[in-house]
Amino acid sequence: MARHRNIRNRSYSDDYDYEDVYGHSVEDDVCLSPSEAAQFLYDRSRNQHAISQFLKSDDILEESEHDDDVDNTRPNFERRESMDLRGLNLSEDDETKLMSCLDELRNVLGDTLSDSILVHEVLKHKFDYSKALDGILNNNKQENANFKPEKPKVVIDSAPIPILEKAPIISTISVDKPILIASKPEAVKGFKINDDTSPNSRPQTPRDQSPAVERISSRNDNFDELRFTSKVKENKVDPHTKFSNERGSDKEYLYIVVIGHVDAGKSTLMGHLLCELGEVSKRTLHKYEQESKKIGKQSFMYAWVLDETGEERVRGITMDIGRAQFETKTKKVIILDAPGHADFIPNMITGAGQADVALLVVDATRGEFESGFDLGGQTREHALLVRSLGVNQLAVAVNKLDTTNWSQERFNEIVKKLKVFLKQAGFKDSDVTFVPCSGLTGENLVKPPSEPELLEWYKGPNLLEVIDKFNVPERPVSKPLRMSINDVFKGTGSGFCVAGRIENGILNKGDKILVCPSKETAEVRNLAINELSTNIAFAGDQVSVTLSGVEMQNVSVGYVLSDPVNIVPVTSHFEARLVVFNVKVPITKGYPVLLHHQSLVESAHISKLKALLNKSTGELLKKKPRCLGNNSVAVVDIKVCRPICIERYKDVKELGRVMLRVSGVTIAAGLVTDIYVD
Incomplete structure (x- = not known):
């Protein structure tokens, strides 16, 4: 230490001259003697076993983690990045199916197996996730049953040398054979060896090899078997069973589209129905009444329940699909109030495409029914459209019958004309019900009729009872996912939302899906039905889906969310x-x-x-x-x-x-x- 400057006790001043330090070499202050430097020089003549004195078990263990023999212990995402699918000569659709199957297998198996094994099984079973999983589990079970560890022997000059074994590195995520590392005399990894070769010598391990292998292997086998069994059962739940478990105790959802000629009174009829059922507060209704009086349209107060935009209220017509919900004795009914004006037929088609059943509203006033039913009127066109879109149950509300003093003759005249036309359009007589009512007075909507003129000849159900008797179509929950998008909008949180109807299958929160026709992969961040968050949605549901992993500008109305394996054509x-x-x-x-x-x-x-x-x-x-x-x-x-x-x-x-x-x-x-x- 005498050669080093005494920096700690030096007193510095502004006049201190640093020029003697500039250009100074470190070798002038620090020097090693030849004997000290010799330890850093490699000499072939020296015993190679001495190298192990400079190695620690931790260092060797760290190296073994990157060794090719234990490459299975590497994180999944590292292997996934390095995996190259170009050598498989797969199409873009097949690559998408392969990656989707690998993700599903990883959800069950974790990082237990290498990607090459999973890819082999997926291709072997033609992208069938269930068969590939069964094949992998059967192979692992057979390998574990046939595994019998043996101790190898290394013989040099015909003299048996005891094999020094390292304690097995067995990860809880491995179901393969335990890794046994046999040491060689030239290079031993992991432990400092003794030169003593006597029969009584033993490796420096915490406990004996064989019992540890048997004990740890059996524990891991049981753990993996339980984990695989539980996850396989969870993924193989029958969709119909899942649907009944989730929705069995709840009322069934029924989507009804309200159609008819412009000014037939569709919005007023459904708005009054909602008020009678208590879905609209008296305060809100009073507000609509006062506001409609100011513009001279007091009769539109019930229509404003569904016509919410200012333009719709000023013009007095429905322009977009209005939505509302109410409950009957057995069903949760979602109203889709379609526009009746000829200019908004595309919006009406959108609403009808989402509906299970339809309510056709006709105006019983003299001359008004004829103008809507004759050629060019929307009564005919709407009925043809909903039938062509797959709606086969129809209720016909003969509205404004109070303007004819509840005339039975007028009602029968309308029913006769409509029955012939609807039969030609493809509706069965048993699937069509006619109900006389009045949207403005609320007659025969929720309660039994009270007008004497109507009671004389009508003994049938009111409108609410007719809606309650509709049959809910069977939901195709077991088919591959298909969801048509009818709206794209920015959500309140991260990501953006798409709204639409699930035509087939089941959609879960966290699912990976394809946005078609662009075939971009996205993830479901959140699900909502009628503005209520949920973790699962089924075929027939109208949902709002928050997506991530895809840009909002790459998704448009008319796109379809598809199952990533069974892709929509x-x-x-x-x-x-x-x-x-x-x-x-x-x-x-x-x-x-x-x-x-x-x-x-x-x-x-x-x-x-x-x-x-x-x-x-x-x-x-x-x-x-x-x-x-x-x-x-x-x-x-x-x-x-x-x-x-x-x-x-x-x-x-x-x-x-x-x-x-x-x-x-x-x-x-x-x-x-x-x-x-x-």
Whole structure:
């Protein structure tokens, strides 16, 4: 230490000269003698066993964690980043299916197995997650049953040398054979060895090898078996059982769309119904009454319950889908109040596509019913549209019958005309119910009729009872997920929200899904039904879904949230069986149309006329017709300007229906019979 400067006791001043330090070499102050430096020099002549004196067990253990033999202990995300799928020659869809299956297997197995084993099993079973999981579990169980650890011996010069064994490094996440590291005389990892080779010598381990292997292995096997069994059972729960467990004790959801000609009194009728059921407070209703008086529209006070925007209230018409909810004795009913004006038919189609049943409201006033029912009126068009969109249960509310003094003759006249038309549209007589009522006075809505003129001839149910008797359609919860998007908006928290109807399957919070047709992967961050947060939603539910992992500008109305394994078909060319309504110009090859599919509106054209069919029997009348006229049935090919998500009708009914409109008029409706690969 005498050679070092005494820095600690030095007294510094402003006049201290640092020039003697500048350029000074460290070797002038610190120097090693040849004997001290020799320990850092490598000499081949020295005994190689001496190198182990500089190694510690912790250092070797850290190296072994990065060794190729125990690469299974590396975190899953490190292996996933290094995994290369290019050598498998998979398509983009197959890669998506593979990654989805791997994520599902990781949720069950954790990091127990390498990616190569999982990929092999998934490809072997053709992306069937359940079969791949069963194969992996069966293989592990068979390997554990056949495993018998043996101690190898190393013989040098015919003299047996006891093998020095390291305590096995067995991770709780491993189900493979325990890793036994046998030491060699030249290089021993993990322990400082003795030169004593006597028979009584033993390795410096905490306890003997064999009992430890048996004890730890059996414990891990039992733990893994229990963990696998519980998770497999959880993932193999029958969808119908899950649905009954979640919704068995609750009332069933029923979505009803309210349709009819403009000014038929749809919003007033449903608004008064909600007030009678106590869904609207008296204070709110009084507020609507005072505000409607100021603008001279007091009769619209009940309509304002559903018509919430200022423009709707000023114009006195419904422009967008109004939503409300009420309960009957057996059901939770969600009202979808559709606009009746011809300019807002696309919005009406969106609402009808989300509905289970329909309520057709007609105006019983003389002249008003005829104007809505004759050609060009929305009564006919709405009834045809809801039937073409799969609604087969219909209630007809003969509204404003008080203007005719509850005339039975007028009621029967309307019923007679509508029955013939609705039967032609495809409704069965048993599925259609007619109810006389008044939306303004509230007669025969919730309570039994009280008007003497009505009581003389009507003994049937009120409107609420008719709605309660509707049958809820069976929910296809066991099919792959399909959810059509009808709205995209910014949520209150992180991410953005999409709203729509789940057509098929089950959607859980935290699920990985595909946004099609762009096929971008996203994660479900949150679920809400009727603005109430939930962890699971089923087919038939109207939900709001908060998504992450995808940009908001990459999602549009008309997109479909799809199961990542069973992906929804995406195409711009398909075959459809059309029913042509009243057209002014016959449909020919190349005829341009607007295609309505759920909430999607897309430009398209008729690319080929394949066959003309009999309207009643479906028999082939003519191949390759030159044109299609009124009330004809035909098979055609349709090309869309860009790819869309669509299904064959026999696979998914809700996504297998299309509407064709031209110049604001619906000219045809059809079912998708075949999809062509682009």
